Amino acid sequence: MEIKVDLHTHTVASGHAYSTLSENARAATSKGIKLLGMTDHGPSMPGAPHLYHFGNLAIIPEELYGVKILPGVEANIINHEGELDIPIHYLAQMKLVLVGLHVICYPGGTSEENTQAYIKAMNNPYTDMMVHPGRPEFELDLERIAHMSAQLNIPVEINNSSLSREKKGAWGNCRRFARYMLQYKGPIILGSDAHFTDRVGEFSHALDLIHEVGISEQQILNTSTTRVLDYLTNRRKNRSNTSSIQK
Secondary structure, X not given: OOOOEEOOEOOHHHOOOOOOHHHHHHHHHHOOOOEEEEEEEOOOOOOOOOXXXXXXXXXXXXXXXXXXXXXXXXXXXXXXXXXXXXOHHHHOOOOEEEEEOOEXXXXXXXXXXXXXXXXXXXXXXXXXXXXXXXXXXXXXXXXXXXXHHHHHOOOEEEEXXXXXXXXXXXXXXXXHHHHHHHHHOOOEEEEOOEOOHHHOOOOHHHHHHHHXXXXXXXXXXXXXXHHHHHHHXXXXXXXXXXXXXXX
């Protein structure tokens, strides 16, 4: 299985990542990545960029070193209502919106509260994809999330960084989640969650996991640049149609 797209990467703008967009794009080229998401953390993360950073994303070239760039954000869920730390008028301008739970940004809660927050964020029309539900910091009902992924056609990530040795307990969570995703057939993305240039396009742990569980290439969205771009185009069309109906 060949992964052509890495949608979850960070630059120095995130505050706790250490490479520039140009460095990440060069690394992507060397690893055969054709489409690269630049998804720095939303502003509630300590050290993350000011909102003005996200308002200026239009200046970023569409392509660097032969790699197409999707400027966006990894937005933070900030409460049990699933609200995000980026105003809608910024989200509406972005080419890619990833959403997840992070320590410090989210207050924590019971499994039910955490799961409801995650699912409410999935229902946000400006959310494109959800990230790292298998991380152990917050207890979640992973089966419900997998079921909602299939119902809403919202891709959910199997995060390569979460499967590193430093993340205690994540492998078991991610394995359970992957099995639920296989059961319900929701769309999956693999993400490097790179915070340094050498991690861009690194999916070895995630690939090991999906091979173990038996997930096919057809369920992995980022095996194809066309599938990713078509999904994002349709997502925005559906958002516009919904807005028109509501008006």
